């Protein structure tokens with residue numbers, strides 16, 4: 506077989522015929538890498554319909570409200586759980602750090618990018634988490650990708666919950682190990698999966714502490730028991746649990762399992778009002794990650810203002826523990842009222858409360874109607890959620906006042922009825938199939 510025929514055969518096998526344009530009359534022409542761009546039309550179609558909800562600018566955002574498309578909206582689409590992004594002490598700490606260190610470290614932690622401030626932050630995080638050590642990264646995404654790809658090597662297995670965050674999945678794909686995925690929060694599925702893996706292989710199980718879309722909590726006690734039974738290590742992504750669960754110390758602290766979880770990953774981009782991420786755990790494990798995580802070694806370090814922001818937030822979280830009660834009061838108030846209105850909130854039991862709609866287009870229309878009326882929520886469609894599980898992700902903060910929440914509820918009621926998202930007023934809330942399906 507000639508080279509041309511081999512190539513032609515290959516294209517036919519993947520559904521491209523020679524008349525498609527790459528191979529004709531013996532001439533091989535290059536496939537244009539940009540070809541796929543022409544076929545990506547969904548976003549532009551949604552823009553034309555006025556229901557494209559992504560990458561849209563907020564003109565201003567002070568946390569509980571924002572200015573969007575020129576008018577004020579109640580913000581129920583942020584991860585500012587403790588409401589610290591505008592706290593005067595936090596702002597001041599960021600400005601002071603810029604005055605002292607400037608705006609950037611212009612280098613990686615590995616080389617010129619480590620300041621005493623980074624080391625202070627790592628000591629402080631370790632103390633806060635009650636762990637031997639902590640290691641900071643420039644984003645939470647990098648913390649996951651860097652840690653997982655450093656630890657999981659050839660011959661190892663990494664086992665994830667099906668609803669784990671994309672940064673965990675990307676870390677697994679970047680590693681040289683084999684990835685397996687178990688059904689969401691299904692401890693039996695994990696048990697079976699682990700029992701089928703070679704006994705002698707290294708195994709790392711990774712779960713989210715709080716699931717970012719469903720707002721439900723991982724069953725950590727059972728997961729820890731199963732991991733021990735099979736000799737697997739466990740890592741918990743606490744992006745949405747730090748500042749929220751366990752007096753702010755995350756999912757392991759919530760269950761009293763601080764000494765049973767091998768690695769906790771956290772982000773600074775939510776309760777800690779900054780940007781960046783970290784892992785905490787055993788000092789030798791972190792030392793290894795520090796010298797093998799490419800996402801840490803080959804990327805510039807956390808800017809000083811971001812590090813100082815986190816230190817100020819930790820001061821406030823420790824000094825003002827009552828803030829967490831306001832957060833939970835607000836979350837429970839909204840969960841109760843949203844359910845009473847007839848919204849399907851799935852299995853949420855945290856300040857993340859999804860409103861499950863199912864259909865993508867209805868979700869986008871609901872987002873549009875809410876934004877027009879003065880509520881900012883986040884529409885999430887596949888692959889962010891499983892097929893037919895599109896939802897509006899709502900989330901609440903300690904700084905929402907009752908009037909914000911009541912106004913949001915009023916609008917959610919009006920839009921819910923208008924778009925037929927909830928049963929007519931007065932009709933008892935029926936439990937829908939989706940309530941049993943989403944995590």
Ligand SMILES: Cc1ncc(COP(=O)(O)O)c(C=O)c1O
Nearest residue numbers: 644645646670717744772774781
């Ligand atoms: C569960 C989870 N893990 C990791 C990340 C990544 O964190 P960051 O935004 O700090 O990169 C996020 C952010 O969306 C998240 O929700």
